[in-house]
Amino acid sequence: MSTGIGARVKRKEDKRFITGKGKYTDDVRSENQAYAAFVRSPHAHAKIKGIDKSAALAMEGVIDVLDGHQLTGDGIGNIICGWAITSKDGSAMNMGAWSALATEKVRYVGDAAAVVIAETQALARIAAEAVEVDYEVLPAVSNAKKALADGAPEIHDNAPGNLIYDWEIGEEAATDAALSEAAHVTEMEITNNRLSPNPMEPRSAVATYDAAEEHYTLYTTSQNPHVARLVLSAFYQVAPEHKLRVIAPDVGGGFGSKIYIYPEEITCLWASMKTNRSVKWTSDRSEAFITDAHGRDHISTAKMGFDADGRITGFKVDTIANFGAYMSLFSSAVPTYLYATLLSGQYDIQNIHCNVRAVYTNTVPVDAYRGAGRPEACYLIERMMETAAREMGKDPSELRRANFVREFPHQTPVIMAYDAGDFDANLDQAREAADVAGFPARKEEAAKRGKLRGLGYSSYIEACGIAPSAAVGSLGAGVGLWESAEVRVNPVGTIEILTGSHSHGQGHETTFAQIVAERFSIPIENVSIVHGDTDKVQFGMGTYGSRSGAVGMSAIVKAMDKVEAKVRKIAAHVLEASEDDIVIEGGEVKVKGTDKAMGWHEVGLSAYTAHNLPPDMEPGLKESAFYDPANFTFPAGAYICEVEVDPETGVTEIVRFTASDDFGTIINPMIVEGQVHGGIAQGIGQAMLEQVVYDDDGQLITGSYMDYTMPRAADLPFYDVHHASTICPNNPLGMKGCGEAGAIGSPPAVINAITDAIGSNTLAMPATPHAVWSALQAAQ
Amino acid sequence: MSKIHVTTKVNGDEVEYLCEPRETLLDCLRDHLDLTGAKEGCGTGDCGACSVTMDGRLVCSCLVLGAEAQGKEIATIEGMAEDGALHPLQRKFIEHAALQCGICTPGILVAAKSLLEKNPDPTETEMRYWLAGNLCRCTGYDKIIRAVMDAAAEMREAS
Numbered sequence: 055m056s057t058g059i060g061a062r063v064k065r066k067e068d069k070r071f072i073t074g075k076g077k078y079t080d081d082v083r084s085e086n087q088a089y090a091a092f093v094r095s096p097h098a099h100a101k102i103k104g105i106d107k108s109a110a111l112a113m114e115g116v117i118d119v120l121d122g123h124q125l126t127g128d129g130i131g132n133i134i135c136g137w138a139i140t141s142k143d144g145s146a147m148n149m150g151a152w153s154a155l156a157t158e159k160v161r162y163v164g165d166a167a168a169v170v171i172a173e174t175q176a177l178a179r180i181a182a183e184a185v186e187v188d189y190e191v192l193p194a195v196s197n198a199k200k201a202l203a204d205g206a207p208e209i210h211d212n213a214p215g216n217l218i219y220d221w222e223i224g225e226e227a228a229t230d231a232a233l234s235e236a237a238h239v240t241e242m243e244i245t246n247n248r249l250s251p252n253p254m255e256p257r258s259a260v261a262t263y264d265a266a267e268e269h270y271t272l273y274t275t276s277q278n279p280h281v282a283r284l285v286l287s288a289f290y291q292v293a294p295e296h297k298l299r300v301i302a303p304d305v306g307g308g309f310g311s312k313i314y315i316y317p318e319e320i321t322c323l324w325a326s327m328k329t330n331r332s333v334k335w336t337s338d339r340s341e342a343f344i345t346d347a348h349g350r351d352h353i354s355t356a357k358m359g360f361d362a363d364g365r366i367t368g369f370k371v372d373t374i375a376n377f378g379a380y381m382s383l384f385s386s387a388v389p390t391y392l393y394a395t396l397l398s399g400q401y402d403i404q405n406i407h408c409n410v411r412a413v414y415t416n417t418v419p420v421d422a423y424r425g426a427g428r429p430e431a432c433y434l435i436e437r438m439m440e441t442a443a444r445e446m447g448k449d450p451s452e453l454r455r456a457n458f459v460r461e462f463p464h465q466t467p468v469i470m471a472y473d474a475g476d477f478d479a480n481l482d483q484a485r486e487a488a489d490v491a492g493f494p495a496r497k498e499e500a501a502k503r504g505k506l507r508g509l510g511y512s513s514y515i516e517a518c519g520i521a522p523s524a525a526v527g528s529l530g531a532g533v534g535l536w537e538s539a540e541v542r543v544n545p546v547g548t549i550e551i552l553t554g555s556h557s558h559g560q561g562h563e564t565t566f567a568q569i570v571a572e573r574f575s576i577p578i579e580n581v582s583i584v585h586g587d588t589d590k591v592q593f594g595m596g597t598y599g600s601r602s603g604a605v606g607m608s609a610i611v612k613a614m615d616k617v618e619a620k621v622r623k624i625a626a627h628v629l630e631a632s633e634d635d636i637v638i639e640g641g642e643v644k645v646k647g648t649d650k651a652m653g654w655h656e657v658g659l660s661a662y663t664a665h666n667l668p669p670d671m672e673p674g675l676k677e678s679a680f681y682d683p684a685n686f687t688f689p690a691g692a693y694i695c696e697v698e699v700d701p702e703t704g705v706t707e708i709v710r711f712t713a714s715d716d717f718g719t720i721i722n723p724m725i726v727e728g729q730v731h732g733g734i735a736q737g738i739g740q741a742m743l744e745q746v747v748y749d750d751d752g753q754l755i756t757g758s759y760m761d762y763t764m765p766r767a768a769d770l771p772f773y774d775v776h777h778a779s780t781i782c783p784n785n786p787l788g789m790k791g792c793g794e795a796g797a798i799g800s801p802p803a804v805i806n807a808i809t810d811a812i813g814s815n816t817l818a819m820p821a822t823p824h825a826v827w828s829a830l831q832a833a834q
Numbered sequence: 835m836s837k838i839h840v841t842t843k844v845n846g847d848e849v850e851y852l853c854e855p856r857e858t859l860l861d862c863l864r865d866h867l868d869l870t871g872a873k874e875g876c877g878t879g880d881c882g883a884c885s886v887t888m889d890g891r892l893v894c895s896c897l898v899l900g901a902e903a904q905g906k907e908i909a910t911i912e913g914m915a916e917d918g919a920l921h922p923l924q925r926k927f928i929e930h931a932a933l934q935c936g937i938c939t940p941g942i943l944v945a946a947k948s949l950l951e952k953n954p955d956p957t958e959t960e961m962r963y964w965l966a967g968n969l970c971r972c973t974g975y976d977k978i979i980r981a982v983m984d985a986a987a988e989m990r991e992a993s
Contacts, residue, residue: 064928064929064931065928065931065933067936068927068928068931068933068936069928070936071933071936071939071940072911072920072924072927072928072933072936072939072940072943073871073911073912073914073915073920073924074869074870074871074872074910074911074912074914074940075871076936076937078873078937080873080874081864081870176854176856176857252971253935253937253971254873254875254881254883254935254937254938254969254970254971254972255873255875255935255937256874256875304935304936304937305935306873306935306936306937306938307934307935307937307971307972309971336874338874338876338877339875339876339877339878339880339881558935559934559935559936559972560934561931561934724930724931725931727931727976727977728931728934728972728973728976728977729934731973731974731975731976731977732934732971732972732973732974733974734974735973735974735975736971736974758876758878758880759876759878759880759881759969760878760880764881764969764971765974766966766967766969766975767961767962767963767965767966767968767970767975767978767979768959768962768963768966769966770962770974770975770976772976772979772980773974773976796974
């Protein structure tokens with residue numbers, strides 16, 4: 055059975071997971087283990103007037119109670135946002151100071167004012183309750199629009215009016231002109247609901263300081279351990295990079311929320327030095343709701359103009375993005391370069407303008423969550439398209455087709471240059487698989503049962519493979535977004551791949567091994583993947599933005615190119631042939647057209663014995679490479695959702711969900727399907743179930759699974775997933791990325807289906823039974 | 835406070851541990867018995883990541899006190915494969931790639947096994963409702979349900 059590109063290879067990592075032998079951060083326990091518990095603000099906004107630690111310190115088993123003045127006094131730096139966005143007036147963004155432990159003020163419920171280090175986790179938590187923080191409560195604001203209003207409480211001194219930046223992209227005058235001349239203008243106000251990522255593994259950190267070596271080790275739940283080490287070292291000054299080892303072992307899902315370096319990891323490292331103990335902290339679920347970066351939370355108004363033939367002439371968007379109380383690591387990029395640059399969708403639109411105001415509120419910081427900006431863009435465009443079609447009396451798929459980009463490369467007016475795609479093919483495939491032709495009959499049949507049946511489309515495009523380093527550098531990114539890989543061929547021919555990508559559910563141990571086994575014609579069992587440890591892998595930018603295939607695997611391919619070049623030289627020398635005649639197949643390195651051959655393992659052995667190498671060749675067989683992508687990649691597709699609504703209750707059932715995706719080359723279809731399924735489930739969650747709710751005083755209402763509705767098995771259907779692919783021309787494997795598409799493409803399909811069923815277009819996410827029922831009542 | 839001495843059976847083996855009165859069965863399994871397969875996903879019985887069986891009954895071990903295990907029989911993920919042979923559910927989870935990050939998987943396997951012991955031929959709806967107590971954020975449940983269906987079919991044939 056083939057294990058190469060396109061094969062449904064069973065996941066190599068699964069045996070340890072299905073037997074309970076996965077090793078996650080909370081499963082790590084060090085000698086001399088102490089535990090941290092944070093003293094968190096119950097107020098959304100307050101001055102810290104004093105901290106009385108005496109009662110906690112007097113408790114037996116409490117090792118120390120540490121506060122923000124001690125932390126900053128030891129030179130631990132503020133948490134930063136790593137992407138500089140410039141406002142349209144040329145001014146820099148207003149980044150407020152964020153200390154891992156607050157010193158003067160707390161700015162959201164959950165903001166940490168102190169940390170207790172104790173002998174057990176239970177004791178640390180009890181002692182944290184005994185730390186008395188004297189707060190002077192200040193007025194708070196949780197809604198972004200209200201935070202911008204005159205007289206709103208100001209959260210950071212250097213951000214007047216709570217404005218972080220006021221940014222724009224595109225040509226406003228030309229877009230206004232196009233809208234004023236349009237035959238039809240569709241106008242909508244669209245909210246993208248705030249979500250909590252909720253990986254099922256809560257965040258955790260185990261920090262150990264070795265005083266003799268002045269060296270730190272951090273086990274942590276990270277999607278990018280090298281980025282964590284870089285930031286902890288260069289910006290937070292916890293330790294120099296060569297004195298800090300970061301290990302992200304098995305990580306139980308991330309979805310973006312484990313990209314960032316949070317106050318807790320910084321504090322645990324520093325506290326391990328202060329107390330000379332290994333310090334462990336594991337979030338409980340309530341703590342996750344009030345500390346893990348939230349996602350989305352946009353309020354937008356949009357106008358889309360059409361000519362008489364239904365061609366889009368202009369698209370204008372005004373967005374307010376809620377950033378929460380502090381600027382998280384990549385927060386600034388999400389509603390700008392990951393959002394507004396995708397507002398052309400799959401369509402040829404000549405005039406686009408988008409204005410974005412980023413706003414502080416007294417809520418948990420907001421950053422990238424699965425899709426990061428692209429779901430917000432897709433939701434806006436695809437709700438507008440469906441609504442416009444209804445208003446103009448056109449078939450929604452035909453209106454889309456009237457505007458599809460069909461020639462590539464295609465330069466949009468908002469930076470992105472699409473390199474490949476066939477949007478008609480995806481729409482055709484999805485329509486056929488969803489049996490759109492049979493929908494009227496199904497709708498009629500449902501009506502006989504008293505149910506309202508609706509069908510909704512979404513034609514999404516997104517940008518992955520983040521990203522060409524020079525390009526993102528010119529746009530304000532503080533880092534390059536390449537990836538690195540090392541291929542180590544052992545003397546017996548087995549191979550270790552060291553990658554800077556990090557697998558936390560994506561199946562890299564399988565897919566990465568597939569491309570190596572195929573390239574060198576060796577059994578997949580002879581390939582292992584090493585990742586997640588800064589002492590083993592030299593560097594890496596990690597896994598997010600669906601970049602591990604297009605960028606991470608490309609780095610592996612580049613390193614394999616170098617290995618192959620050396621293998622050819624060795625084999626040509628030993629077999630006395632020309633390098634050009636060497637082929638690698640069937641587990642052997644052969645001279646083409648002859649019976650002269652060496653086993654793959656013999657080449658490895660030759661490289662390490664070095665008894666008979668070409669003159670001047672170094673021994674060994676190990677190569678590394680850094681790959682910097684030439685462009686973003688552009689996964690795209692068409693999703694069709696079909697629902698049935700019970701008009702008596704508003705209860706909505708998804709009866710059919712069909713996807714046609716274009717991910718370019720697919721290495722393992724079984725794994726790709728899983729990625730799409732999970733993305734769609736999160737998208738359905740956003741569309742129908744999930745919503746982070748704050749009251750006006752900044753108290754979190756949805757702080758547990760009793761309040762925040764997670765999608766469960768009984769809420770979701772089977773998904774019908776198909777592929778119609780074009781090859782990405784900008785990376786060696788032709789890959790585009792599949793990790794986020796489902797979460798990007800599905801929410802508008804769901805809402806378009808429900809609004810089709812109930813005949814009302816005023817329905818916000820999440821479309822709970824109450825929301826659907828209310829919209830239905832209002833429409834009748 | 836004095837600790838409680840507990841003698842219990844875990845995966846068929848007699849074990850004993852000393853626990854504090856407030857410690858959960860999940861804490862005891864993880865911290866005293868080094869059985870870290872069961873995970874804490876919420877601590878409130880809403881996610882099922884800590885699922886084990888106690889005297890054959892499916893429970894969230896985060897909601898059971900360690901002291902309650904006295905004299906009981908506990909089964910965890912670590913005991914699911916017998917003599918190195920994977921349970922049909924475990925094999926089918928690999929065949930269908932019914933897991934991604936793996937953190938919820940032990941709980942889901944324990945819950946699914948419990949379902950099939952009670953009902954060897956569940957409908958899709960029955961499976962979805964039984965497993966509704968187990969949150970998975972990665973898979974969207976599609977491949978999980980298919981793997982459980984497939985395992986159920988195989989187990990029915992074998993019996």
